[in-house]
Amino acid sequence: xxxxGTIVNRDQFLSRVSSAVMAxxxxxxxxxAERLPDLDPVDxxxxxxxRAQTVDAVVHGPVTRHGVPRAIIGIAAGxxxxxxxxxxxxxxxxxxTALTVAGLTRVGHVVPSDGRKAHQMEYAGLDLGVTGSxxxxxxxxxxxxxxxxxxxxxxxxxxxxxxxLLEVANIxxxxxxxxxxxxxxxxxxxxLVIVTGPSRTGDIELELNLGVHGPRHxxxxxxx
Amino acid sequence: xxxxxxTFLSRAERILGxxxxxxxxxxxxxxxxxxxxxxxxxxxxKELRDRTRAIRLHALAHLDRLIAKFADQVAExxxxxxxxxxxxxxxxxxxxxxxDTGSELVVKAxxxxxxxxxxxxxxxxxxxxxxxxxxxxxxxxxxxDTPSHIIAPVLHMTKESIGALFAEKLGVEExxxxxxLNQIARDHLREIFLRADAGISGxxxxxxxxxxxxVVTNEGxxxxxxxxxxxxxxxxxxxxxxxxxxxxxxxxxxxARSATGQRLxxxxxxxxxxxxxxxxxxPDELHVVILDNGRSDILxxxxxxxxxxxxCGACLNVCPVFRxxxxxxxxxxxxxxxxxxxxxxxxxxxxxxxxxxxxxxxGACEEVCPVGIQIPSMLLKLRERAASEGRLPGWxxxxxxxxxxxxxxxxxxxxxxxxxxxxxxxxSSRGWIRRAPGPARGWTQHRDLPRPAKESFGDWWxxxxxx
Numbered sequence: 001x002x003x004x005g006t007i008v009n010r011d012q013f014l015s016r017v018s019s020a021v022m023a024x025x026x027x028x029x030x031x032x033a034e035r036l037p038d039l040d041p042v043d044x045x046x047x048x049x050x051r052a053q054t055v056d057a058v059v060h061g062p063v064t065r066h067g068v069p070r071a072i073i074g075i076a077a078g079x080x081x082x083x084x085x086x087x088x089x090x091x092x093x094x095x096x097t098a099l100t101v102a103g104l105t106r107v108g109h110v111v112p113s114d115g116r117k118a119h120q121m122e123y124a125g126l127d128l129g130v131t132g133s134x135x136x137x138x139x140x141x142x143x144x145x146x147x148x149x150x151x152x153x154x155x156x157x158x159x160x161x162x163x164x165l166l167e168v169a170n171i172x173x174x175x176x177x178x179x180x181x182x183x184x185x186x187x188x189x190x191x192l193v194i195v196t197g198p199s200r201t202g203d204i205e206l207e208l209n210l211g212v213h214g215p216r217h218x219x220x221x222x223x224x
Numbered sequence: 225x226x227x228x229x230x231t232f233l234s235r236a237e238r239i240l241g242x243x244x245x246x247x248x249x250x251x252x253x254x255x256x257x258x259x260x261x262x263x264x265x266x267x268x269x270k271e272l273r274d275r276t277r278a279i280r281l282h283a284l285a286h287l288d289r290l291i292a293k294f295a296d297q298v299a300e301x302x303x304x305x306x307x308x309x310x311x312x313x314x315x316x317x318x319x320x321x322x323x324d325t326g327s328e329l330v331v332k333a334x335x336x337x338x339x340x341x342x343x344x345x346x347x348x349x350x351x352x353x354x355x356x357x358x359x360x361x362x363x364x365x366x367x368x369d370t371p372s373h374i375i376a377p378v379l380h381m382t383k384e385s386i387g388a389l390f391a392e393k394l395g396v397e398e399x400x401x402x403x404x405l406n407q408i409a410r411d412h413l414r415e416i417f418l419r420a421d422a423g424i425s426g427x428x429x430x431x432x433x434x435x436x437x438x439v440v441t442n443e444g445x446x447x448x449x450x451x452x453x454x455x456x457x458x459x460x461x462x463x464x465x466x467x468x469x470x471x472x473x474x475x476x477x478x479x480a481r482s483a484t485g486q487r488l489x490x491x492x493x494x495x496x497x498x499x500x501x502x503x504x505x506x507p508d509e510l511h512v513v514i515l516d517n518g519r520s521d522i523l524x525x526x527x528x529x530x531x532x533x534x535x536c537g538a539c540l541n542v543c544p545v546f547r548x549x550x551x552x553x554x555x556x557x558x559x560x561x562x563x564x565x566x567x568x569x570x571x572x573x574x575x576x577x578x579x580x581x582x583x584x585x586x587g588a589c590e591e592v593c594p595v596g597i598q599i600p601s602m603l604l605k606l607r608e609r610a611a612s613e614g615r616l617p618g619w620x621x622x623x624x625x626x627x628x629x630x631x632x633x634x635x636x637x638x639x640x641x642x643x644x645x646x647x648x649x650x651x652s653s654r655g656w657i658r659r660a661p662g663p664a665r666g667w668t669q670h671r672d673l674p675r676p677a678k679e680s681f682g683d684w685w686x687x688x689x690x691x
Contacts, residue, residue, distance in 0.1 A: 009307060010295065010305075010307050012307075012309070013291075013307035013309060013514070013516060014288055014291060014292055014307075016309075016516065016520045017287055017288040017291060017462065017516070017520050017523070018288040019520070019524070020287075020520040020521070020523035020524035021284075021285065021286070021287055021288050021523065023524040024284075024285075024523060024524055024525075024528050025526075026281075026284070026285065026528050026529065028285065029278060029281035029282040029284070029285045030274075030277065030278040030281060030282075031278065031282075032275065032278045032279055032282055032471065033275070033278075036268075036271075036275075036474075037268045037271045039267060039268060040267065051487065055486075055487075055490075109504050109505065110504040110505070111504060111505040113508065116454060117418065117419055120418040120452055121415075121418055121419075123418060124414060124415065124418060137488070139266065139487060140477075140486075140487035140488040141487070142487075142488050147503065147506070148500070148502065148503055149502035149503065149504070150504070151504070152504035152505045153447070153451045153504075153505050153506055154451060154452070154505050157444060157447050157448060157451065174266075174477060175473045175476060175477055175488060175492070176272065176470070176473045176474045176477050178473070179469055179470045179472070179473030179474075180470045180473070183468065183469055183470050185469065186431060186434040186436040186469045186494050186496050187301075187434045187436075187496060189496065190301070190495065190496055190497050190498065190499060190500045190503060190506060191451075191493070191494070191495055191496070191506055192494040192496075193447065193491060193492065193493050193494070194488060194491070194492040194494075195490065195491060196486070196487070196488045196489065196490050196491075196492075197490055198490070199442070199443055199444040199490055199491075200442050200443070200490055201359045201360075201406065201442060201443050202376065202442075202484075203358070203359040203360035203363070203376060203377070203378055204359070204363075204378070204381075204383050204386055204402040204405055204406070205247075205251075205382065205383050205402065206251055206254050206255070206376065206379075207383075207402045209402055209403060209406045211406075211410070212359055212406055212409070212410060212442075212443035212444060212445070213357070213410060213413065213414075213417075213443045213444035213445045213447075213448055214443065214444025214447065214448075214490070214491065215444075
């Protein structure tokens, strides 16, 4: 029953799947309509704010670009952060410098090909991570992060506190609507992550618990 | 999945009335309530579910083409694709990758496929240290247990028992506080993540056009597993594929709402190839292992639609049988209504022919399924297949032949009715018979029988309707 020779190469594997597709007498599948159904418009900013709070993220602003460093320093002080990591590629310049001047120590985010583990151990006690985002999703209160040069994955994953900058104009309705407008997005980056609030689990008696493996706190700073 | 000689009924009997059964029931009520709150809230929720069905069925109808396209795109993005016809082959492929890359410490994010092929046992036998990182799976691994629910693997355990387990295995102070338990696991696992040589994950969805894989988690372990170690190995069932990223996005929304009542899971992680030149971090190598292991047999048969399943677990949560006995009674990785079709499909009717009978055919599963899979009618097809292969539960075989003998003779039928009516009063309590003698004994061994009405339908008809 669990058919199969011992070594299945690509051609063998695919020809078995082809035969199965051919043998199937399933009716032809329904057609996937060209466009998503229409939706009544909502105030994306108001909805994003509400829904992000529902998933235990904290929303700040909207602030001007000038106001961003001060907002981050305030958050860092509130959580008593001592160390931070930051993307180089942020929509506002001068943030790492401002944090350093405020007394925080920066942990580098470029992982060398050799010495990967030694470098990563520095992340173990990381307090704060600062990243940008390419989009916000109003319906779920999510932010979309794409990674690449100057934009490390671990910065939004390793620290206790994740601060993410989001431009108000980039808030869309839901993941499906945003993806339909950006079909090329997954090809452009090796890693895209949609973050919806802080890390959580309900594994123990379905009781909600924040900060399992990822950040315990997520702060979204909206930029006007 | 190893063959478990113990039958569904005896496993179920062992669980009924225990703490495990109570925990499952409590959990299922909570999960169903969370789901109900979220599932219809979005204005076009129904349209998105219909679209998900179309996307999934379209993918199955073109599965060969989509797998080929996906494999080409993974390679284009710098990843390696491995094709595994069965569990042995998949295990061997993973072991070889780990050996070739000198990997000794491996972290794992939750993957049903890895449970299906029993990867951990295989790797441990070859001297690799494998650490489960999903909190639930980590607890399961410490306890030497198996998961009881595809979304909430330790649903059957209490916080007290988990606290005792941590105290014993990790040498920490015993506590039943979930916040403390969570912190203990986080601290213990964090260092392992950063030291690990390789990470093994499952795949919730794969995108053919871009060669992307999507790994969804709430805890963040799925991201750490696929980011920190130098090598990432992703295991996927060959049916986990959709055509385009836009399609995946629709399915992911529906999956989150239906699985846990969330609008989206915390981390929806989309991976397209390994770390690229200039990327500051991420794995240097990406290997995708695509597994058949009986799936092409299902695809060719009359239960092919079950492959459209997006593994949200909603059908488990509403199933009265699952709610009563829990996932362990099924004796296999894929439990509940969905599992009762998948397991015999992947592994054959022997020894799983009983599972399609672990259902009342009430239809709650089909009603709740976001992909609209016709679960009860497929369970019936599998019962038919079992019967045609000469396998019938004893109570049914004996009961049916006695019923036939009684029903074909008017005198015998009338006598049986009188007997049933007279006997049922002393046997029943609050309208239900829990233990019946004679021909109904087999039935009441594992279920209650409603007490027959005082007056038979025939008598009522004669008195009220016959001119």
